[in-house]
Amino acid sequence: MLETEFVREVEDLAHSEAFDEVLVRLEDSFIGKWKLAKTADEREKAHALVMALDAIRTEIASIATDKRFVAFNTRRSLRQVKT
Numbered sequence: 001m002l003e004t005e006f007v008r009e010v011e012d013l014a015h016s017e018a019f020d021e022v023l024v025r026l027e028d029s030f031i032g033k034w035k036l037a038k039t040a041d042e043r044e045k046a047h048a049l050v051m052a053l054d055a056i057r058t059e060i061a062s063i064a065t066d067k068r069f070v071a072f073n074t075r076r077s078l079r080q081v082k083t
């Protein structure tokens with residue numbers, strides 16, 4: 001996969017309401033598991049899952065807002081409008 005194609009797909013994820021809803025539902029599920037955990041190990045695993053979701057959100061936002069790619073996509077879009 002080309003880097004530009006990858007970035008466009010990540011941008012689509014960043015703006016996808018459905019994908020965001022999936023992440024929210026997963027987070028709610030993991031928080032519920034954390035609240036119901038009976039052992040410290042179960043709480044740590046649930047906490048790790050919540051932190052992993054946060055890392056996914058952060059990485060998607062970082063890629064989607066990287067100024068190099070935003071500038072490239074803006075120039076590309078302007079070229080397409082002119083033709």
